[in-house]
Each structure stands twice: as C-alpha cells, then as structure tokens.
Amino acid sequence: MTSYLARRLAGTIPVLLLISLLVFLLIHAAPGDPTLLLLGEETNAADIAKAKEHWGLDQPIYIQYGKFLVSVAGGDFGKSFKYAEPVIGVIKSRLPATIELAIFAILIATLMAIPLGVWAGSKPNSWIDNLGTTFGLFGISMPSFWLAIMLILLLAGVLNILPTSGRSTYGIAGPEQTGFYILDSIMQRNGRAVWDALTHIFLPALALGINMLGILMRVTRSSILEVMNEDYIQTARAKGLRENKVVWRHVTRNALIPVITVVGLELGTLLSGSIIVETVFSWPGSGSLLITALNARDYPLVTGLVMIYTAAFVAINLIIDGLYAIVDPRICY
Amino acid sequence: MQSLTLESATDARDAVRAGILPRLHVKAFTGGAIVLAFILVGLFGPALAPLDPNKQELTAMMQKPAGIGSAHVLGTDNLGRDILSRVIYGSRVSLVVAFAVVFVSGFVGIVLGAVSGYFGGKVDFAIQKLVEVVWAFPPLLLGITIMAFLGQGLFNLILALVAQRWIPYCRVVRGQTLSLRGRDFVAAAQCLGASNRQIIVRHIIPNLIQTSLVIGTFAMASSIIAEASLSFLGVGVPPEIPTWGTMLADARIYISTAWWLPLFPGLCIFITVLGINLLGDGLRDILDPRLKRTGAKI
Numbered sequence: 001m002t003s004y005l006a007r008r009l010a011g012t013i014p015v016l017l018l019i020s021l022l023v024f025l026l027i028h029a030a031p032g033d034p035t036l037l038l039l040g041e042e043t044n045a046a047d048i049a050k051a052k053e054h055w056g057l058d059q060p061i062y063i064q065y066g067k068f069l070v071s072v073a074g075g076d077f078g079k080s081f082k083y084a085e086p087v088i089g090v091i092k093s094r095l096p097a098t099i100e101l102a103i104f105a106i107l108i109a110t111l112m113a114i115p116l117g118v119w120a121g122s123k124p125n126s127w128i129d130n131l132g133t134t135f136g137l138f139g140i141s142m143p144s145f146w147l148a149i150m151l152i153l154l155l156a157g158v159l160n161i162l163p164t165s166g167r168s169t170y171g172i173a174g175p176e177q178t179g180f181y182i183l184d185s186i187m188q189r190n191g192r193a194v195w196d197a198l199t200h201i202f203l204p205a206l207a208l209g210i211n212m213l214g215i216l217m218r219v220t221r222s223s224i225l226e227v228m229n230e231d232y233i234q235t236a237r238a239k240g241l242r243e244n245k246v247v248w249r250h251v252t253r254n255a256l257i258p259v260i261t262v263v264g265l266e267l268g269t270l271l272s273g274s275i276i277v278e279t280v281f282s283w284p285g286s287g288s289l290l291i292t293a294l295n296a297r298d299y300p301l302v303t304g305l306v307m308i309y310t311a312a313f314v315a316i317n318l319i320i321d322g323l324y325a326i327v328d329p330r331i332c333y
Numbered sequence: 334m335q336s337l338t339l340e341s342a343t344d345a346r347d348a349v350r351a352g353i354l355p356r357l358h359v360k361a362f363t364g365g366a367i368v369l370a371f372i373l374v375g376l377f378g379p380a381l382a383p384l385d386p387n388k389q390e391l392t393a394m395m396q397k398p399a400g401i402g403s404a405h406v407l408g409t410d411n412l413g414r415d416i417l418s419r420v421i422y423g424s425r426v427s428l429v430v431a432f433a434v435v436f437v438s439g440f441v442g443i444v445l446g447a448v449s450g451y452f453g454g455k456v457d458f459a460i461q462k463l464v465e466v467v468w469a470f471p472p473l474l475l476g477i478t479i480m481a482f483l484g485q486g487l488f489n490l491i492l493a494l495v496a497q498r499w500i501p502y503c504r505v506v507r508g509q510t511l512s513l514r515g516r517d518f519v520a521a522a523q524c525l526g527a528s529n530r531q532i533i534v535r536h537i538i539p540n541l542i543q544t545s546l547v548i549g550t551f552a553m554a555s556s557i558i559a560e561a562s563l564s565f566l567g568v569g570v571p572p573e574i575p576t577w578g579t580m581l582a583d584a585r586i587y588i589s590t591a592w593w594l595p596l597f598p599g600l601c602i603f604i605t606v607l608g609i610n611l612l613g614d615g616l617r618d619i620l621d622p623r624l625k626r627t628g629a630k631i
Contacts, residue, residue, distance in 0.1 A: 014462075015462075015465055015466055015469055016469075018466045019466060019469055019470070022466070023478060026478050026479065026481070026482040029482055137607065137610060137611065137614070138607070140610060141554070141603055141606040141607040141610050142603055143558050143561055143562070143599065143602050143603065143606070145561075145562060145565055145581065146581060146595065146599030146602060146603065149581065149584070149585065149588060149595045149599065150595065150596070150599065152588055153588050153589075153592055153595065156589075157588060157589045157592075268471040268472060269471070269472055269473075271471045271474070272471040272472050272473035272474050273473075275473065275474070275477070275566070276473075276562050276565065276566060279566065280585070290477070291566060294477065294481050294568070295567075302478075302481070306470075306474060306478055309471055309474055310469055310470055310471065310474070313469060313470070313471045314469050
C-alpha cells in the first residue's frame with residue numbers, strides 16, 4: 001500500500017511538470033501585452049522596456065520557464081503584476097474562502113444525497129424512488145450559475161431573507177485568524193458572526209453543490225440497487241434482521257465505496273464550479289481571483305492559480321485511492 | 334405458437350407492471366422529443382424567430398413578457414432586443430457547439446483509444462500519459478485557460494471543449510479494445526491477412542459504437558453547460574453572437590429589476606440538458622443488462 005502510494009506520488013511529478021509547461025506556454029502565447037494592460041496605452045516605449053526588464057519579460061521564453069520552475073520548486077510563484085505582491089501570498093489570502101465554500105457545498109450535497117439515494121435505492125419503483133430519481137436528474141441538468149442567479153432572484157430579490165454577495169456583513173466579523181470565517185467566529189465565541197457567515201455561505205454553497213447532489217444521489221441509488229442483490233443481504237434477511245438494519249448496516253456500508261470515488265472525482269468539478277459561482281456571488285475566493293487575473297493578463301498569478309488548482313486535483317485523486325483501502329479491506333495494492 | 338404469444342404477452346405485462354417498459358419508453362421518448370425540438374429550433378431558427386436578435390428598439394426597453402400575440406412574447410432586454418428571438422438564435426450556437434464537440438471528441442477519443450488498446454506497448458504508454466496530463470486539469474479550468482490563449486470565437490470554443498472531452502471515449506474504448514483484440518474474429522481477420530488499420534476500422538471500431546453513443550449523449554449535455562459557462566464568464570463566443578450564456582451574463586446586473594432576463598435563457602439550457610440526459614439514461618437502460626436482474630432502472 002505504502003509503496004503503491006509512493007509510486008503514484010512519484011508518477012505525479014512528471015505530470016505536474018508537463019502541466020506547468022503547458023500552462024506557461026498557453027498563458028505566454030495569449031494575445032494582449034500585460035505591460036500595456038497594466039501601465040496603460042499611453043505609456044512610452046522606455047517605460048514599457050523598463051517594466052518588461054523588471055518582470056523578466058524581455059528574456060527568452062525558455063529562460064523565463066526555467067526561472068519559473070526553479071522558483072516554483074522553492075515555493076515561489078513570483079510577484080503578481082496586478083497586486084504587486086508575491087503570488088503565493090495573494091492566493092493564500094483567498095484560498096480559505098474557496099475551501100470553506102467547497103466544504104459547505106460537499107456537506108449540503110452529501111447530507112441530502114446519501115439518505116435520499118439509500119431510501120430510493122432500497123425501495124425501487126416506489127414513489128420515493130421516482131421522486132429521488134427525478135430530483136437527481138434535475139440536479140445533474142441544472143447549470144449551477146443559473147441556479148445561483150435564480151436563488152438570488154427568489155431569496156434575495158423577492159423574499160429578501162438572505163444576503164447575496166460577500167462572506168460577511170461589514171463590521172460583524174471579528175479579526176481574521178485562520179481565514180475561515182465560520183471557524184474564526186466560533187473560536188472567538190461570536191454567535192452573531194457565526195450566524196452571519198452561515199447566512200452568507202448558504203446560497204453559494206447550495207448553487208455549487210447542486211450538481212454534486214444530483215450525481216451522488218444517482219450513484220448512491222444504483223450502488224444500493226446492486227448491493228441489494230448480493231447473497232450476504234439475503235443471508236442478513238434470512239437470519240431475521242429488520243429491513244432498516246439490513247439497509248443501513250449491511251447494504252449502505254458496502255454501497256458507499258463507489259460513492260467515495262464520485263465524491264473525489266466531483267471535487268475537481270467543484271473546484272472549477274467555484275470559479276463561476278464565486279463570480280456570481282462576488283465571493284472573494286480563488287475562483288473569482290482567477291477571472292480577475294485572466295482579464296488583467298497577470299501571468300504569474302494565473303500560472304500559480306492553475307498550478308495550485310491542478311495540484312489539488314491530483315492530490316485529491318491520490319487521497320481517494322488511499323481511502324479505498326481503508327474503507328474496503330478487500331482492496332490491497 | 335399460441336402459447337409462445339401468450340408467454341411473450343405475459344412477459345411484457347410483467348415488465349410493464351415492474352415498471353421497466355413504460356419507464357424506458359417515457360425516458361427515451363421524452364428525452365428524444367426534447368433533443369429533436371432543440372435540433373429543429375436550432376436548424377430553422379431564422380425562420381422561427383419573429384425579429385432580428387440584435388435589433389435594438391430603444392423605445393421598447395425592458396418590456397415584461399406580454400404573452401402570445403404580443404410584439405415581444407418573452408419581453409425585451411436592456412437594449413430593447415427581443416428575448417424570444419435571442420433565445421431561438423442562442424440555440425443555434427449551443428447546437429453547433431454540442432454536435433461539433435461530440436463528433437470531434439468522439440472521433441479523436443475512439444481512434445486514440447482503439448490504437449492505444451490494440452497496439453499496447455510504447456504507443457499505449459504515450460497515449461495514456463497524454464490522457465493523464467490532460468485529465469489532471471479540473472474540468473472547465475483547461476477550457477478557460479485555452480480560451481484565454483486563443484481568444485474568443487466559435488471555432489476556438491469548440492477546440493477548448495474538445496481538449497478534455499475525448500478522454501472518456503479514449504479510456505472506455507481502450508479498455509474494450511484490450512478485450513476485443515484477443516477475440517476469435519480479430520484472429521480470423523489477422524489470418525486472412527487484414528492490415529492493422531483494416532482490423533481497427535472494420536472490426537474493432539464498429540463494436541465500440543454502442544458504448545460511445547451513451548458517452549456521446551453525456552458529452553453533449555456537458556458541452557452545452559460548459560459553452561454557456563464560458564460565454565457567461567466572457568471567454569466564450571464574441572458578445573455580438575447571441576448565446577444562452579451571454580444572455581445570462583448580460584442579465585446579471587438586472588436581476589432585481591427584470592426577472593425575465595435570466596429566466597428564459599437559463600430555462601432553455603436546463604430543459605435541453607435535461608432532455609439529453611433523459612435520452613442518455615434511456616439509451617443506457619436499454620443497453621444495460623443489469624436492468625433485467627434488478628427490475629429497476631439503474
């Protein structure tokens with residue numbers, strides 16, 4: 001198991017190198033001169049040359065890439081053109097907002113999808129199954145950004161019960177400690193700030209989690225249907241166990257393995273979904289930062305963000321592989 | 334003969350009672366009907382749209398939907414453009430993108446998958462490394478990055494979406510080819526002197542069409558959503574081309590005053606994607622033998 005994971009980990013290094021090269025070339029070949037965008041069209045040639053020299057843009061591209069690789073290996077992604085700060089610092093300041101949002105989206109999706117999927121799968125062709133299946137199908141077909149807009153329209157525009165932008169109301173949140181507003185507010189024992197942060201996160205998390213909810217519900221249901229046919233379930237019934245016990249103790253535990261895979265795979269979708277949902281809800285996370293960076297042609301920031309997103313996705317897949325063995329002892333590498 | 338008919342009738346009735354037959358039909362037919370309607374609206378858009386989608390009527394800005402028979406059935410936007418006409422024209426972009434992405438990515442994925450599985454060795458290793466690198470990008474992120482590099486445009490958008498969508502075909506096809514290449518009919522073709530190209534094109538690929546059809550429907554649904562997402566973020570098609578995604582992006586700042594602006598284009602995306610997913614589910618149910626065992630749709 002350990003040697004398998006070590007091999008997988010080593011295998012990700014060339015993949016990450018190739019990704020960094022691909023991203024670096026793509027961003028540098030993009031139309032639009034970043035120096036012109038940042039300094040303005042009126043800037044004279046001498047200032048442009050000075051700026052290019054300052055950012056190292058006057059050097060050949062392979063030297064720029066070589067320097068980039070060396071600095072990335074040392075944990076340095078360079079300085080953001082737009083914010084004039086180290087890229088890693090800018091990303092660090094925005095990352096907690098995205099992680100907090102993703103965690104809540106997963107919570108909403110799994111807490112609703114798994115019970116619904118188990119219920120639907122254990123009673124095939126019943127009304128609850130039909131309801132669950134329709135709900136699942138709606139979930140996977142719903143564009144998250146449209147749901148986000150409609151939620152804003154309904155809950156904020158018409159009913160006026162929930163805030164629709166930002167992470168907190170001005171002046172309510174205490175000083176930042178971890179960057180996770182809800183955690184910070186709990187640590188500071190500030191109940192009002194916890195509630196305020198929860199009301200802010202609910203709509204974006206729901207919009208972000210809806211697709212995952214649909215997919216998870218469908219996977220849980222079909223996984224339950226498969227396990228229900230296994231011999232050990234017949235045995236459990238034959239020894240006189242109540243149906244509830246059979247479903248929750250024997251069926252669900254075995255049916256959750258594919259569900260874990262899907263949660264892992266969907267985390268990647270969730271990461272990219274956050275880019276669009278954060279833009280709609282003006283959520284100050286790394287997703288909306290990517291759009292700002294792309295529009296400003298902030299090469300170091302875009303490269304840093306894409307690399308971090310991709311590395312996170314690769315790491316998630318590795319963790320999921322490791323989790324299999326823990327959840328299902330029959331699997332050994 | 335009579336008993337056979339009776340038996341089949343009883344089987345069919347049992348199947349109906351078990352909820353298999355009508356479900357399959359309802360799902361596949363409803364999905365198929367929605368997809369057909371989407372194709373027809375896309376194809377005959379110019380004939381169906383009441384007005385020019387880009388015509389600005391400054392005297393008729395932000396009009397609410399006034400119902401059938403009025404000048405603007407679904408209302409107008411902030412520049413006085415007719416929403417119904419824009420929604421109809423928007424379907425054309427989604428249609429072109431969806432079909433182009435499915436066919437191009439299907440072609441690339443099936444060919445690479447078949448080659449990878451059939452030849453194995455270094456070819457397989459190289460193709461699978463490429464799959465690994467491209468697949469390591471979170472979905473949409475690669476599309477956004479490519480669009481930033483290539484710039485806005487329909488052709489670029491299709492390329493950006495194809496970049497990752499050939500992978501599911503490639504993976505599944507590779508796996509199936511690995512098992513197909515050991516089968517007797519491939520050995521027979523080899524004995525008869527068929528070339529590798531002939532074996533792949535004539536004997537392997539026809540066996541992969543069914544599975545690819547199901548992958549294709551889901552790829553179509555995901556490309557419609559991805560196209561709308563990229564256009565919504567402003568990196569899709571140029572703003573002068575009406576698409577459902579750009580319509581939603583334009584509507585964002587008027588959410589509190591004009592509910593009809595985001596409602597209709599979003600509803601179109603939702604219903605189209607729902608139809609395609611229903612069709613895909615129906616097709617998979619028909620092709621999935623597990624269905625017969627469980628007596629329920631998977």
